[in-house]
Amino acid sequence: MIENIPLSHILIFSTLIFFTGVYGFLTRKNMITMLISIELVLNAVNINFVAINKYMFPEQLEGHFFTLFIIGIAAAEAAVAIALFINLYRNIRSIDVDEVTEMKH
Amino acid sequence: MSFSDFLLMRNELLLVAAAVIILIADMSFSDENKRGLYNISLLTMIIITVLGFLPAPSGKLFGGMYITGDIYILMKNILNIATVIVLLQSRGWLEKPGQQKRMGEFILLLVSVLIGMSYMISSGHFIMFYLGMELATIPLAALAAYELNKSKSAEAGIKLILLAAFSSGILLFGTSLIYAAAGTLYFEGVMAILDSTAFTTLGLILFFAGLGFKISLVPFHLWTADVYEGAPTNVTSFLSVASKGAAVFILVIILNTVFKSLNDVWDPMVYALIIITITIGNLFALRQRNIKRFLAFSSIAQAGFIMLGVINDGGLGMATVIYFVLVYVFSNLAAFGVAAAIENETGKESIDDYNGFYRTNPRLSLVMMLAMFSLAGIPPFAGFFGKFFLFTAAAEKGYYILTLIAVLNTIISLYYYLLVIKAMFIDKNGAPIGYFKSDTAMQVSLVICILGIIVTGFTSGVFDYMVNLSQQFFLTLQ
Amino acid sequence: MNALTIIFYIMAVLMVVFSIMAVTSRKLLRAAIYLLFVLIGVAVFYLAVDYMFLAAVQVVVYMGGILVLIIFSILLTSHLGERLQVVKPTTMLFAAVLSLVSAGVVISVINGFTFITSTFEGDKLTVAHIGQQLLSYDQFGYVLPFEVISILLLAAMIAAIAIAKYKHQGKS
Numbered sequence: 001m002i003e004n005i006p007l008s009h010i011l012i013f014s015t016l017i018f019f020t021g022v023y024g025f026l027t028r029k030n031m032i033t034m035l036i037s038i039e040l041v042l043n044a045v046n047i048n049f050v051a052i053n054k055y056m057f058p059e060q061l062e063g064h065f066f067t068l069f070i071i072g073i074a075a076a077e078a079a080v081a082i083a084l085f086i087n088l089y090r091n092i093r094s095i096d097v098d099e100v101t102e103m104k105h
Numbered sequence: 106m107s108f109s110d111f112l113l114m115r116n117e118l119l120l121v122a123a124a125v126i127i128l129i130a131d132m133s134f135s136d137e138n139k140r141g142l143y144n145i146s147l148l149t150m151i152i153i154t155v156l157g158f159l160p161a162p163s164g165k166l167f168g169g170m171y172i173t174g175d176i177y178i179l180m181k182n183i184l185n186i187a188t189v190i191v192l193l194q195s196r197g198w199l200e201k202p203g204q205q206k207r208m209g210e211f212i213l214l215l216v217s218v219l220i221g222m223s224y225m226i227s228s229g230h231f232i233m234f235y236l237g238m239e240l241a242t243i244p245l246a247a248l249a250a251y252e253l254n255k256s257k258s259a260e261a262g263i264k265l266i267l268l269a270a271f272s273s274g275i276l277l278f279g280t281s282l283i284y285a286a287a288g289t290l291y292f293e294g295v296m297a298i299l300d301s302t303a304f305t306t307l308g309l310i311l312f313f314a315g316l317g318f319k320i321s322l323v324p325f326h327l328w329t330a331d332v333y334e335g336a337p338t339n340v341t342s343f344l345s346v347a348s349k350g351a352a353v354f355i356l357v358i359i360l361n362t363v364f365k366s367l368n369d370v371w372d373p374m375v376y377a378l379i380i381i382t383i384t385i386g387n388l389f390a391l392r393q394r395n396i397k398r399f400l401a402f403s404s405i406a407q408a409g410f411i412m413l414g415v416i417n418d419g420g421l422g423m424a425t426v427i428y429f430v431l432v433y434v435f436s437n438l439a440a441f442g443v444a445a446a447i448e449n450e451t452g453k454e455s456i457d458d459y460n461g462f463y464r465t466n467p468r469l470s471l472v473m474m475l476a477m478f479s480l481a482g483i484p485p486f487a488g489f490f491g492k493f494f495l496f497t498a499a500a501e502k503g504y505y506i507l508t509l510i511a512v513l514n515t516i517i518s519l520y521y522y523l524l525v526i527k528a529m530f531i532d533k534n535g536a537p538i539g540y541f542k543s544d545t546a547m548q549v550s551l552v553i554c555i556l557g558i559i560v561t562g563f564t565s566g567v568f569d570y571m572v573n574l575s576q577q578f579f580l581t582l583q
Numbered sequence: 584m585n586a587l588t589i590i591f592y593i594m595a596v597l598m599v600v601f602s603i604m605a606v607t608s609r610k611l612l613r614a615a616i617y618l619l620f621v622l623i624g625v626a627v628f629y630l631a632v633d634y635m636f637l638a639a640v641q642v643v644v645y646m647g648g649i650l651v652l653i654i655f656s657i658l659l660t661s662h663l664g665e666r667l668q669v670v671k672p673t674t675m676l677f678a679a680v681l682s683l684v685s686a687g688v689v690i691s692v693i694n695g696f697t698f699i700t701s702t703f704e705g706d707k708l709t710v711a712h713i714g715q716q717l718l719s720y721d722q723f724g725y726v727l728p729f730e731v732i733s734i735l736l737l738a739a740m741i742a743a744i745a746i747a748k749y750k751h752q753g754k755s
Contacts, residue, residue, distance in 0.1 A: 004588045007698040008693055009595075011693045012693060012694075015690055015693065017599060017602045018274075019683070020599065020602040020605075020606055021606065022275075022678075022681075023681075023682040025271050026678035026682070028606065028667075029667075030611065031267065032611060032615075032653060032660070033611065034267050034271075035270075035653060036606070036614055036618050036653065038267065039645075039649065040602050040618070041271065041275070042274050042277070043621065043622065043645075045281055048281035048285075049281050050629060050634060050637065052284055054634070055698065055700050056288065056698060056700065057284075057288045058705055059703050060289070061708070062284070062723070063281075063284060064634060064637060064713075065232065065725050066235075066290065068637065068640060069232055069235070070277065071641065072732055073236070073239050073735065074270075075644050075645075075649055076239075076735060077239070077270050078652055079652065080246060080247060080266060080739050080743050080746070081266045081267065083743040083746040083747050084246065084247075084250050084263045084266065084746060085263065086656060086660065087250065087259050087746050089660045091253075091254065091259055092256045121734065124734075166727070167720050167721075167722075168720070168721050168723065168724060169722060170728070210741060210742075213741060214738060217734060218738075220734060221735070224731055233727065233728055233731070240731065243738065244739070247741075247742030247743075247745060253749045285696075286696075302696070303692050304693075304695070304696040307689060
């Protein structure tokens with residue numbers, strides 16, 4: 001536990017990072033930057049779990065382990081996503097969502 | 106804990122064994138001829154599906170991290186059936202020249218997705234839920250991008266995985282708030298502690314939004330149509346049936362167990378989502394000329410209908426949801442099967458190309474007609490009873506206006522389903538799609554689907570059985 | 584106010600600023616580097632709450648794995664110095680309003696909630712303890728997720744290899 005810092009401040013700080021990630025996901029068109037936004041979102045979630053675990057329920061390490069698994073899955077997800085990006089790039093030489101004109105709404 | 110306890114995880118262990126068998130078998134066949142691998146995988150999956158119907162013990166494992174019971178087994182059986190049908194339908198496509206050597210990967214990824222769904226349904230802890238959900242989406246993204254030289258397919262995979270990752274991020278944020286309120290992440294513990302405050306409501310909303318993306322409810326439906334259109338047809342059918350079914354199943358379970366005390370919060374949420382999902386799904390489906398996009402929007406509307414059962418928080422609601430998903434598996438897979446057969450043979454995806462199809466391929470047209478009738482809810486096919494029970498479930502809780510809106514939307518949907526039938530049977534075409542014979546596996550799958558549509562509709566035992574199991578499920582909760 | 588508190592607030596502000604820069608920077612590589620700063624900040628936060636193992640995992644997996652992958656793919660798919668296209672003002676306005684309003688709602692709800700801080704003083708968390716709990720099959724043991732994530736990693740590996748080894752015909 002960090003001295004003198006209430007839990008709500010940590011959660012507010014993680015909320016800000018979370019919604020920055022959401023904003024990035026909604027505005028970005030380049031797929032890699034979208035992935036970066038997703039990593040921001042996941043990190044905000046991790047901060048939440050760790051902080052809540054440490055401050056409120058330190059008897060069990062549920063938040064700690066949840067964070068551990070989230071990090072593992074994020075790595076797997078990023079690996080597959082980047083393999084897909086590079087494959088798409090080999091196809092059309094671009095990784096902007098907008099530049100793929102084959103699909104129209 | 107003894108070794109016999111592992112029998113509780115029968116379905117998952119069998120599926121993992123199947124994955125290992127497929128991995129090993131894949132090595133022993135040459136790149137040019139993988140027919141043997143296909144047969145082995147299909148046989149394994151059929152055996153697992155049949156074994157699923159054996160009576161199974163119910164209980165908890167790993168301190169409540171894994172829960173099973175009759176109703177869980179039933180849900181998993183439905184997903185197994187869907188997978189077997191999809192596997193049957195994809196044989197012709199998998200055995201195309203040049204495609205063969207990648208067959209092992211396709212089947213293995215499909216099985217691992219199924220493992221993920223199984224674990225997700227049986228989860229008793231948010232970690233297991235999250236893991237199962239990710240296991241059910243990450244390989245699926247690779248499957249959606251399976252036709253790697255088509256940029257459409259590659260893009261579908263990317264959109265699927267980015268959207269899945271983003272939505273699970275939102276879901277996890279909600280979960281973290283619930284953790285703060287409840288102090289534990291075990292479903293049982295959360296259920297006992299959670300009470301209705303602004304804080305838990307916020308957690309529930311974020312959690313629900315994350316799951317809404319998976320079920321492709323409006324307004325979380327962005328990109329659904331793109332993914333469905335870009336992915337190979339067999340993967341699209343799996344996405345629209347199995348993925349959606351699994352997500353709906355776990356949603357029903359979680360809302361009725363973990364968030365039971367927040368009932369008066371999620372009721373209006375589901376209410377609003379149903380109305381916009383059905384309406385917008387229908388309006389967009391009306392405009393589509395590509396059969397896959399059309400089925401994508403129709404499946405969004407169908408998801409809205411499924412939620413009618415979710416809003417009824419009792420045994421009847423859960424039973425109708427399971428029943429409708431079962432019917433939907435057969436009807437939608439029949440429709441997708443015909444679309445896949447046509448696409449495989451001619452590469453055509455537009456509904457206009459189907460003009461005059463009845464003259465050249467009467468049997469496939471009949472299958473498509475039955476599927477459309479069932480999806481639209483025309484008696485006496487199973488789809489009618491599915492929808493009818495859903496309306497009853499919603500009306501039982503006093504949501505008469507909602508039921509009325511849903512009924513009106515059913516009539517709109519009737520129009521666009523009939524458009525496909527009209528194209529096939531009535532519209533004239535100078536150069537219709539020529540006669541072709543689809544492969545045996547496809548024929549078998551279509552026969553299974555048609556039998557399913559008719560049998561589940563006409564035998565009342567199926568629904569009674571589901572009601573029975575659901576009521577037992579709710580009894581054990583108290 | 585002691586030094587640690589001040590450091591925390593400075594870091595918090597810096598991390599929020601860096602994350603905003605990561606999602607608005609028009610240069611891809613810079614966005615990735617701003618993400619790196621945020622990730623370092625998160626690792627420091629784990630250290631501050633005494634979760635050493637988690638901090639190590641954060642450094643190894645996030646910075647050593649995911650971020651390297653991201654930078655690697657940036658270098659493969661775009662030219663250095665290339666600028667991303669400007670976001671349409673309507674999209675930006677919509678996204679900004681949506682995020683700000685939602686953030687406001689979440690923050691106000693968090694502010695209204697009373698968090699009961701536990702006074703529990705456990706032993707210092709050791710890696711041995713984490714390992715034991717990860718492989719325990721009792722309540723609060725995580726052997727099942729541990730096994731399932733191994734299936735997930737296998738499936739993800741096969742998926743990534745299946746995509747990567749594919750040879751494109753007729754294209755360079």
